[in-house]
Amino acid sequence: MGFKDIIKVLIFLVGFTGFAQEKSFYIRSIRSIHLENTPSVMQQLKFQPVDVVYNKITQFLNDKITISSSGTFEVSAFANINPGVMGSSSKDSIHMELYLIKNPQSPTEEILGKTEFKFSFGNFDVAAGLLIAPTEVQLQKNDEISLWVKILPTSNIDINKSPKYDHVTKPTGMQQIAGMRIEKLL
Amino acid sequence: MLFPLVGFSQESFSYKTHKQQFFNLRPGTDKTFHYVKMDKQEIVSNTLFVIDETTQKLTIPENGYYEISASFHFNPNTSVIKFNRGGVNFGVVQIAEGVEQYVAATRKSFDQKNQDEFSRIEVYPTIVYLQKDAVVAPAISAGLLGNVLLSCEIGCNRKNKNCTSFSMNIKLISDQDGFQRYY
Numbered sequence: 090m091g092f093k094d095i096i097k098v099l100i101f102l103v104g105f106t107g108f109a110q111e112k113s114f115y116i117r118s119i120r121s122i123h124l125e126n127t128p129s130v131m132q133q134l135k136f137q138p139v140d141v142v143y144n145k146i147t148q149f150l151n152d153k154i155t156i157s158s159s160g161t162f163e164v165s166a167f168a169n170i171n172p173g174v175m176g177s178s179s180k181d182s183i184h185m186e187l188y189l190i191k192n193p194q195s196p197t198e199e200i201l202g203k204t205e206f207k208f209s210f211g212n213f214d215v216a217a218g219l220l221i222a223p224t225e226v227q228l229q230k231n232d233e234i235s236l237w238v239k240i241l242p243t244s245n246i247d248i249n250k251s252p253k254y255d256h257v258t259k260p261t262g263m264q265q266i267a268g269m270r271i272e273k274l275l
Numbered sequence: 276m277l278f279p280l281v282g283f284s285q286e287s288f289s290y291k292t293h294k295q296q297f298f299n300l301r302p303g304t305d306k307t308f309h310y311v312k313m314d315k316q317e318i319v320s321n322t323l324f325v326i327d328e329t330t331q332k333l334t335i336p337e338n339g340y341y342e343i344s345a346s347f348h349f350n351p352n353t354s355v356i357k358f359n360r361g362g363v364n365f366g367v368v369q370i371a372e373g374v375e376q377y378v379a380a381t382r383k384s385f386d387q388k389n390q391d392e393f394s395r396i397e398v399y400p401t402i403v404y405l406q407k408d409a410v411v412a413p414a415i416s417a418g419l420l421g422n423v424l425l426s427c428e429i430g431c432n433r434k435n436k437n438c439t440s441f442s443m444n445i446k447l448i449s450d451q452d453g454f455q456r457y458y
Contacts, residue, residue, distance in 0.1 A: 111448035115402035119457045143402045165399045169382050209386045211358035215419045217384035260382040261419040262305030263364045
């Protein structure tokens with residue numbers, strides 16, 4: 090290999106590194122989202138195409154996020170939720186769970202990640218971050234990934250029932266609402 | 276010999292400390308960012324930012340998609356939250372074109388159960404598009420508070436003085452063109 094060939098290889102490699110891109114997907118909602126006061130019912134936090142920040146590994150069609158090729162992935166998510174009520178006693182509580190789900194409402198449904206949060210008296214009108222920690226999962230091509238909230242029946246007061254109130258929202262002083270990240274590891 | 280060249284493709288910055296810092300958070304000051312002081316000695320690795328003896332800020336070197344994560348070990352050190360509002364924000368702020376805003380952040384709501392103990396607050400990996408010359412910095416801010424929180428602390432328990440009180444990782448994951456108005 091002559092000197093020119095070495096230079097060519099170097100230029101190729103440097104060019105290649107310039108295009109190195111991580112195989113990830115990141116989406117966050119730029120709109121606040123309303124929840125219904127329906128304990129025990131799964132409620133999906135839907136994203137829209139405009140919410141996608143970065144996408145090298147999924148397809149986003151008709152509100153569905155599907156995995157483009159099988160492999161090992163790391164998934165995580167968050168939602169900032171404010172029940173929007175005051176409560177009347179220190180015994181009141183609101184319990185919620187946030188879920189990251191594969192293929193919801195199908196035979197291959199699987200909970201990939203889950204977190205629970207208990208709102209207590211004094212903080213029913215304060216947003217709290219519900220976070221699903223990064224978890225390694227196996228996913229197949231065309232698996233659909235989605236984010237859901239459930240109000241647990243152990244709650245003893247209602248969330249804000251106004252149809253105009255959005256519970257998944259920007260906390261005071263920050264603009265993040267809800268988001269999801271998927272990274273292909275292998 | 277050529278592999279290190281390829282390895283350079285993912286420029287990153289990693290910071291970790293066990294040091295203690297105190298903050299005073301006041302109700303109604305949610306637009307005030309309290310920046311976490313950083314020490315060059317605590318940088319674990321850096322191939323991303325230009326840092327020399329005179330550097331005071333972390334300046335984004337090129338337009339691109341960045342993945343940001345951070346971890347805060349935080350104690351409100353108070354007894355005043357009780358049944359009052361205790362929303363505090365933690366994250367990484369971008370200062371660009373005169374605007375300060377969190378580009379990656381976590382809301383933590385404290386109550387009577389955790390108002391006087393350390394909690395681990397994670398900002399899990401967040402991908403954002405940042406412009407060249409934007410300054411990034413870790414910060415805490417009052418979110419929605421009922422009472423002033425004096426001497427809130429990033430630090431470690433006495434029993435485990437070498438815990439990670441604060442860490443932050445930033446890596447450039449793509450130099451593809453993009454734009455992001457909302458974070």
